[in-house]
Amino acid sequence: MAAYLNRTVSMMSGDGPHNRSPMPSLPDHRQIRNSADNSPLQIFVKAKKKINDIFGEIEDYVKDSVHYMQDLQKEPNILDKDAVTKTEEYVRKVHGIRDVLARDHMKVAFFGRTSNGKSTVINAMLRDKILPSGIGHTTNCFLQVEGSPNDEAYLVLEGTTDHCAVESVGQLAHALCKEKLSESQLVKVYWPKNRCLLLRDDVVFVDSPGVDVTPNLDEWIDLHCLDADVFVLVANAESTLMVTEKNFFHKVSTRLSKPNIFILNNRWDASANEPEFLDQVRRQHQERAIDFLVKELKVCTAKEAEERIFFISAKEALLARIAEQGNTSPSMALAEGFQNRYFEFQDFERKFEECISKSAVKTKFEQHSQRGKFITNELREALDAIYNDAQKLRDDKLLQRKELHNKVNYTEQQLMVITQEMKQKIHNIVEDVEQRVSKALNEEIRRLSNLVDEFNLPFHPEPLVLNIYKKELHTHVETGLGSNLRARLSTALALNMEASQREMTERMQTLIPETQRNTSSIMLPRRQPFEILYRLNCDNLCADFHEDLEFRFSWGITTLIQRFAGSRSSFFAVKNNKRDDPNNTMIPPSPTDNVDGTLLYTSTTAEDWSILSRIALASVSSQGTMGGLLVAGFLMKTVGWRVIVVTGAIYSCLYLYERLTWTNKAKEKSFKKQYVSHATRKLKMIVDLTSANCSHQVQQELSGTFARLCHLVDEATTDMDKTLKGLEVEIMSLETAASRAKVLRNKANYLTHELELFEDAYLKGQH
Template sequence: MASNINRTLEYSNPMNISHNLSTDEKISSPLQNFGKAKKQINNIFVDLLCYVAEASERIKDVNDKCPDVINTNELKSIIDYEFKVKGISEVLTRDHMKVAFFGRTSNGKSTVVNAMLGDKVLPSGIGHTTNCFLQVEGSQNGDAYLVIEGSNERQNVESVSHLAHALNHEKQLNEKELVHVYWPKDRCVLLRDDVVLVDSPGVDVTPHLDDWIDNHCIDADVFVLVANAESTLMVTEKNFFHKVSSKLSKPNIFILNNRWDASANESEFLDPVRKQHTERATDFLVKELKVCTAEEASTRIFFISAKEVLQARVQERKGLASNSGALAEGFSIRYMEFEEFERRFEECISKSAIKTKFLNHSQEGKHLIKDMLKIMDIIYNRSQEQKNLKLNEIEKCQEKLNYTEQSLISITKEMKTKIHQMVNDVEKKVSKALSLEIRRLSVLVNEFSFPFHSDPLVLNAYKKELHSYVESGLGSNLRARLSTALALNIDESQKEMIEKMSALLPEEKRNIRLRNPQREPFEVFYRLNCDNLCRDFHEHLEFKFSWGLSKLFGRVRSFSTSWSYYYSRTIMSSQFNNQSNVSINTFNRLHGVTMERNLSVISRILLTSLGTPGAMGLFIFAGFMIKTVGWRLMVVNGATYGCLYLYERMSWTTKAKEREFKRQYVRHATSKLRMIVELTSTNCSYQVQQKLSTFLAQLCELVDMSATDLIDEMKSLDGKLRILSKLTEVSKMLRNKGAVLKADLKQFEDTFLSK
């Protein structure tokens, strides 16, 4: 220390040199390292906050769309990192270098602070004893004001004397409270470089030292013990720093022996007293507190006169000579030692503050980035795996979809062919069965039992019931013949369809969808509609003697026609076999002529006899017959003929009428039903075709639904694939950004924390 001072004294005007070069010195001041470090680490954490916020936003967005890629812990960690980095960033913006001044009452702590500030900021001197903590820091807007902790009210800076004066009877603050004194930065280089100076009450005014340390000193970078050079270190001072040392790991402590100007009056004791103070202070730092080595302790102990330095700097501000503030001989040496203290203090607080304020944050940032990179690597690898899985699933779905579509076309074509064959078979069977039932129609009609009467009203009701009975009976008989076989064939066809179609459905949906695909018992409806079909039926129930002349004539004519046709056919065919130029039409005309000739005689007789008025024709005919065959034979024949007539007339009862009605109805219904055999068989085959086609369509719809499910699944997989691709890009991008931030922190540590 003495050598440094001696070298300084070699200058002719050390004070002027110091202040003339103050600007250049401050430009290269160690305090600026803190500002540079603070700016750089703030920028890094701003980028880190943006990085984590972006990662949180992007990962949450991807997780909402694809929640099975990122687990809950990873997402929670990223969100927690965002809040953590935000908290660190807020702390970094408020970080500053903090120096706390302690000592016994009236040792000159406030004067030392004012000397370092170069102005009378804090109340000092006789009668000005600080009763609370005063924290001096630079104001952002260049104004001078103070704010009491816990309040936002700005007060005039002159009121600090009133608030912090221990001897004031109207004392408003106690020793635990803190007053923030804001001083313009342009009036003090220390404040401009983010240095905060904390003045404290005397350590001998209260026993609550632990509260002081916890409330105001725990974040201090440098502690300055202001001792009285006219005495020695007191127990109260030592006790305070023992407590500080127990709470902080090797705190940076400077010991200022203030009021050293008093030694000028006793020059013969100057060196012994200085040596004694130095030895005791060194033992206190090295042996008792163990915060530094003996060599380091020599740079932490100074002998100053704060009052002289304050007065000198105030005079300099006024443009006067700084030595005008000297209180005793040796001012220059004491002034230069104060400046040496400031230089050492600046180096110490800069290094200490950078380490204490930024080292932990830098380490936390590195660990955080390391964890983020690890998470990004995991997410990147997982998303790549998921992408490959999704691509394989999409490929399988596409193959399955192609197979389903091709198989559906093939099976549908095969089933349609079988349905067509079955429809033709049904048409033939129904046609055959209906023809057989038409032949047995008389049996069915004879079994009909409903009250019969020839009265028109009763007869109409009888017809309606008969129509319904015939239609129902034919339908029942057809069902008995065909239904069992048809139902069996249809059921087998449906089972075959299910078996073939089920192979095209997914296993998990096969049982659910094909458990009951509307397989209801099939029954053919035979729509004969006899009521409309036989609507034109008109019965003839008048009595007609079977051996009457008209009947006989009809029978004779029918027989004669048949016989004549056969005879003429035989004769004429033999004659015309040799005449190839005679046509079939000529043969037919000759045949008609022959028939007319054979019937001409009988026809004329009968028609003539029947055409006479009354019974006259009958008598003429009878006379003709008597003359021909004899009257006895005629009588016998007449009696027989009369008996037959009487018997038939007596037998023409309601029952006979019913039989005649049924016979006529059977003949009419048979002719009508034969007309609709083809229509009915076609209708039945259409019903079968409709049933099987509908069932096939239902199965095809199920397969189409399965194919649609595959398409939807492919779309979903494609959407997830796009999300996974985006997640892969995002995780890769975030991983690269994290690597850049990691390099920035490494560079910061190499620049400011490596030594």
């Protein structure tokens, strides 16, 4: 048998006498490995790697976008929470797509009636006898063969993670075993990728029980067929397509849009026994298969259907490949025409690889590519909107900053101008107030006698009563003067002050932003009308006043001498003062001394005359009787005694009259006259001080008002400076946000371009 196989291989190599056509030789392992690099399945492998790389970048990009948007939520009026939530959903979607891409493979499902050789076809494609096969109903459940991630052979039952020995597949999946699995249950067989090139290229084979042994076709389709890329119908070439086989694929075509179906007429080696009917039977099978694919299922054209119908012997192909690997020796004779059937099996594999690669790339990756483009486009639009909003807000903030900066400069300049103007205005008002107060106070001093005359408290020369009288008089004078000054000045000064303060407020208010004016009015409450306090302090001012209430005859010798001495002393005093100081003004005389009951009115230059008068009086009073007689004799001799008597009588009457009229009323009048004279002199001394004090009060009030207004402007300027700094921070933040949005938007364009290049390379060229 081994010799026969070797001869057959030699015939296929073109070396033997039985070579009837120039057929290519069987490839060895090196040829298979070299051809694998150029296999159509590599398109899927490369496309899978490429789209995985792209989605890796998309996942990083979406995460960066989420972090960017989460940071951007701190900025007002740029992004809402819904946009962040939507972007976070994209993270989960992209992660889910990556998981699917990691599991994506090319899946081919084998269906057919029982014992048509489905498992044998898979074994032949895997180049090893992995799945149970034989006569009768052998495969009892679904078997999925895929590449092992760790190059170990094992199997896993559905719903578990336990690894079982791969040899147990004959016990678990064989229909003749006592422990039978459910027909819809799946057993995954993991086979080392280095032992099968198809598995290395992410191809997964699904073997099924016969479609004629169960009515649960819909369940099969739902569980195992919806994600299949290619269906292989393994038919028995010794018979024809059965209704059960057709019904299954009719159900598949209703669930899937134009499924890719290959029809393998297995056991075609039986035709070697009837060579005379070979062509007729082949034509019959092919016509029926084409009608089934084109007219019944309508999944392809007639030309495409011809490329999907093959006549093979899976058992022969399996034996040849096992012998080719040197694992076992064939145990059966190969029928005539084996080489044609074997090469047709290889042709099926080649076209199957092309079809499954094209189909898998389209079905697996086209949808992912579209979803990736959708996600990147959505993010690009969102980022573009963020960029535009950030730019618009930045422009608005720049305009606000410019306007606010100009406002600050204008405020500072205007504050300087207003300050100079208000200083000058306050100075003018202060001078005006000083002049007014001085003029009014001088006028009131001239009318002081009237004010004193209005004082009507009972007068008595008793010292205790007189002290109380003087205190009350001090209060009366101070109150009266203050009241008169207020009546003359307060209204005009208050109006002038109010007008000035209102002007200050109005001009300074223009420098305060409207948003802060309400706050400023609270900080500067309405004050009571300004009123000047006239502090004359008459009690202390006239504390040195000493009244003289002693009776003095107005025609007495002493009084006459005093009058004469006083007038002359005043004359000489004025003359001496003028000679000493030409700018010195005359000060009215005031009572200074009280000598022998005589009140002396003198100045500092009348001291000598006081001394002379005292000497004269002393000399007159010291003559005694002799002196009086001499004077009387002299007068009698000169004018006569009658004149002397009459003169003495008149003199005595005048003395008596004055002495009788020297009552408390006269004393009060004399007291008030003395007080007026003394208070007038003292008040004139404080006119300048009082007017300066009043002007100082006005200056303090106006300066205080202006200082408070300046403080409000300073606070407003400080607030504007803080706002400027805040705007600077916001502008920088918006510039950073716009810059990052632009970078991420450009990356979205890059990823979209990458997906378009992927579609051009792997999808559009596959149609």
